[in-house]
Amino acid sequence: MVTVTATGMAMPRETVKVSRNIYKPYLMTIVDMRDETHDTRTLRLQFKDPEVAQTFDWKPGQFAQYSVFGVGECVFTIANSPTRKGYIECTFRQVGKVTSALRDMEIGQTIGFRGPYGNWFPVEEWEGKRLYFVGGGIGTVALRGVMQYCLDNRKLYDEILILNAARTVADLVYKSEMDEWAKVDGVTLVKAVDPGGETPDWDGKVGLAPNVFEELKPTPDNAILVTCGPPIMIRFMLLAAERLGFKPEQVYTTLENRMKCGLGKCGRCNVGPYYVCKDGPVFTAAQLAKLPKDF
Amino acid sequence: MLRKRLTRENLNKWIDGLVASGLRVIAPVRERDGGRGARDGKGGLTLFRPITSSAEIAADYTKTDLPFKEWLFPPTEVILHYRIVDGEPVLEDPEVDATKTVALFLRPCDAAAIPILDSVFGGDYEDEFYMTRRRNLTVVGLSCTEPQPECFCAAVGLSPTSEAGSDILLTPVGDEFLVEVLTEKGEQLVNQYADLFADAGDLTKEQVTEQAIAKMLRKESLPTFAETYSELFEHPVWEEIARKCLGCGVCAYSCPTCHCYDIVDEATLFEGVRCRNWDCCGFALFTLHASGHNPRPTQAHRYRQRVLHKFAYFLQTYGRNMCVGCGRCVIKCPVGMDIYEVVQKVAQASERVGV
Ligand SMILES: Cc1cc2nc3c(=O)[nH]c(=O)nc-3n(C[C@H](O)[C@H](O)[C@H](O)COP(=O)(O)OP(=O)(O)OC[C@H]3O[C@@H](n4cnc5c(N)ncnc54)[C@H](O)[C@@H]3O)c2cc1C
Ligand code: SF4
Ligand code: SF4
Ligand code: FES
Numbered sequence: 001m002v003t004v005t006a007t008g009m010a011m012p013r014e015t016v017k018v019s020r021n022i023y024k025p026y027l028m029t030i031v032d033m034r035d036e037t038h039d040t041r042t043l044r045l046q047f048k049d050p051e052v053a054q055t056f057d058w059k060p061g062q063f064a065q066y067s068v069f070g071v072g073e074c075v076f077t078i079a080n081s082p083t084r085k086g087y088i089e090c091t092f093r094q095v096g097k098v099t100s101a102l103r104d105m106e107i108g109q110t111i112g113f114r115g116p117y118g119n120w121f122p123v124e125e126w127e128g129k130r131l132y133f134v135g136g137g138i139g140t141v142a143l144r145g146v147m148q149y150c151l152d153n154r155k156l157y158d159e160i161l162i163l164n165a166a167r168t169v170a171d172l173v174y175k176s177e178m179d180e181w182a183k184v185d186g187v188t189l190v191k192a193v194d195p196g197g198e199t200p201d202w203d204g205k206v207g208l209a210p211n212v213f214e215e216l217k218p219t220p221d222n223a224i225l226v227t228c229g230p231p232i233m234i235r236f237m238l239l240a241a242e243r244l245g246f247k248p249e250q251v252y253t254t255l256e257n258r259m260k261c262g263l264g265k266c267g268r269c270n271v272g273p274y275y276v277c278k279d280g281p282v283f284t285a286a287q288l289a290k291l292p293k294d295f
Numbered sequence: 296m297l298r299k300r301l302t303r304e305n306l307n308k309w310i311d312g313l314v315a316s317g318l319r320v321i322a323p324v325r326e327r328d329g330g331r332g333a334r335d336g337k338g339g340l341t342l343f344r345p346i347t348s349s350a351e352i353a354a355d356y357t358k359t360d361l362p363f364k365e366w367l368f369p370p371t372e373v374i375l376h377y378r379i380v381d382g383e384p385v386l387e388d389p390e391v392d393a394t395k396t397v398a399l400f401l402r403p404c405d406a407a408a409i410p411i412l413d414s415v416f417g418g419d420y421e422d423e424f425y426m427t428r429r430r431n432l433t434v435v436g437l438s439c440t441e442p443q444p445e446c447f448c449a450a451v452g453l454s455p456t457s458e459a460g461s462d463i464l465l466t467p468v469g470d471e472f473l474v475e476v477l478t479e480k481g482e483q484l485v486n487q488y489a490d491l492f493a494d495a496g497d498l499t500k501e502q503v504t505e506q507a508i509a510k511m512l513r514k515e516s517l518p519t520f521a522e523t524y525s526e527l528f529e530h531p532v533w534e535e536i537a538r539k540c541l542g543c544g545v546c547a548y549s550c551p552t553c554h555c556y557d558i559v560d561e562a563t564l565f566e567g568v569r570c571r572n573w574d575c576c577g578f579a580l581f582t583l584h585a586s587g588h589n590p591r592p593t594q595a596h597r598y599r600q601r602v603l604h605k606f607a608y609f610l611q612t613y614g615r616n617m618c619v620g621c622g623r624c625v626i627k628c629p630v631g632m633d634i635y636e637v638v639q640k641v642a643q644a645s646e647r648v649g650v
Binding site for chain 2: 011014016018019020022023025027067069070071072073096099109110112256257258261263264265266267268270271272273290292293295
């Protein structure tokens with residue numbers, strides 16, 4: 001092919017159609033949705049392509065880029081466990097452009113999805129151990145997939161404690177499924193809200209998540225603590241864990257740096273030499289302590 | 296490695312032969328209509344542009360105003376097309392430029408930047424947009440005999456005659472060119488015109504290298520921070536250094552190795568594209584979260600990222616630093632930020648606190 005330039009000169013130009021486009025999303029249909037809070041919604045998505053639906057796999061803790069065509073992409077955790085395949089769930093909070101557009105979508109509509117990206121929780125290494133999950137607010141979303149995984153593989157782990165905390169009762173996510181988690185043998189469920197965030201009929205704890213966790217006197221022996229929440233909560237959780245005798249290697253959390261590519265290329269999400277999208281989002285407290293404070 | 300020699304006359308014959316063979320030849324061209332901004336007062340910008348004859352090449356250029364990067368990683372590029380048909384999105388992969396291309400007369404700094412970009416866009420999750428253009432590209436480097444005051448390639452492990460990134464490197468020696476054929480791709484370009492090239496014999500570039508380095512004003516090997524960045528991170532020197540930075544992004548946009556990008560949708564109701572656009576770590580919104588939290592809230596945080604990415608993080612990940620010493624950011628910065636001096640200043644500051 002030859003292109004003629006403005007000056008009338010002929011320039012050689014050939015093009016090919018891209019065939020392995022790393023930015024091309026799968027198409028997914030919204031098949032169900034549920035409001036968790038006034039601003040947070042869970043979507044259940046199904047792959048349009050039946051072959052992808054069959055083969056798509058991921059690990060607990062990985063994330064994906066979800067997109068509304070014409071508006072843009074944004075990053076959410078894959079909120080269901082790979083033990084519950086055939087669909088993808090995400091729980092998102094409406095905070096800006098893409099999340100608002102997503103909020104306007106209805107059941108039956110199509111969105112884009114590319115992933116899975118990032119590292120994951122080393123659930124195999126945790127086998128035989130006691131597990132503590134502490135989520136604050138929307139942070140609980142990052143833990144849901146791995147919690148489901150451990151609940152579905154209940155026999156592989158020692159006892160499990162789940163603390164789901166939020167500022168107010170209204171901000172608590174997964175209200176409707178906490179009962180399901182609590183029913184599993186050997187699982188203790190604690191829910192908590194910040195002082196002042198309770199309602200008259202609130203039957204959970206009142207207190208800041210790190211304090212509530214400390215009062216539960218969890219033993220660090222043969223245990224793993226996984227926590228996610230707003231930066232301030234994570235900071236105090238790490239301190240609480242230290243006081244309780246947890247070693248930094250026993251404590252896991254996830255980082256949420258702003259992302260674009262998800263592939264370690266666009267230069268957006270680094271913390272020192274590590275790209276949160278590739279080397280993270282899952283880090284131990286021991287790893288975090290060594291990282292420059294760029295998150 | 297093949298070593299040949301080429302007369303000036305035959306060089307032009309070779310270039311015109313390459314053009315005539317249907318290859319796209321991209322070379323430094325002085326764009327007289329290109330507006331203002333050229334630093335040498337001769338008018339117009341010197342940029343890499345396709346040529347139809349060797350006569351179009353800017354013969355007297357020292358360094359192009361912008362690096363070759365835009366041909367491998369354009370400032371804006373469509374990465375996905377979609378249409379909404381009966382309410383349903385239909386996706387279409389875009390076409391990507393796959394023209395067999397020869398890049399002529401890249402200075403050794405600009406050529407060395409290409410393997411740096413390769414390590415980012417290649418690797419796992421290979422970026423087909425970049426890599427398609429890259430696979431179709433052959434690089435003919437041209438050694439520097441007149442380093443400019445801002446240049447400091449010799450301070451970052453290169454030299455005015457270094458081979459890195461070139462498939463063929465031309466070095467002017469006397470009235471002729473020494474032709475170092477460094478890769479198979481390069482060999483193909485030379486073999487087809489074998490009668491234009493003579494054996495190099497005892498022609499060497501040693502003297503040219505020495506003379507060029509002697510002319511270079513800044514060649515003291517720059518320190519790197521791969522070992523020390525953690526201790527340096529909170530150092531007050533960043534605040535001091537970044538005070539004048541405007542966060543305009545000119546340094547990143549004129550840099551041959553900067554590769555940060557944004558991904559955005561542009562659409563009408565029924566049709567649209569997803570684009571990737573150059574971005575810059577110096578912009579205030581670069582790392583801003585929707586929650587309002589920003590891990591890099593001030594220009595000091597952002598300029599620190601620029602320096603440490605180039606002189607610590609990239610080195611740790613890919614084994615070399617991410618600056619080729621072309622000096623473009625130095626001459627283009629509206630407030631005179633000089634990364635060569637900055638790196639030295641950071642190193643001195645770190646010595647003061649015993650890092
Ligand atoms: C690994 C990871 C997992 C996440 N998981 C979830 C989740 O499960 N549920 C959820 O509600 N949110 C999650 N987030 C945060 C979520 O990505 C942002 O809230 C979302 O991108 C905001 O997009 P927006 O277009 O609505 O906001 P706008 O403010 O309009 O954002 C514009 C752009 O900024 C970027 N951006 C803004 N804030 C953030 C942020 N906090 N993190 C990353 N990018 C941001 C996005 O790239 C977006 O395209 C996660 C973030 C990361 C990095
Ligand atoms: S060109 Fe200069 S002022 Fe602009 S962002 Fe770079 S260092 Fe700052
Ligand atoms: S940082 Fe400046 S001197 Fe170094 S390669 Fe980029 S533009 Fe050239
Ligand atoms: S999101 Fe692009 S590098 Fe991590």
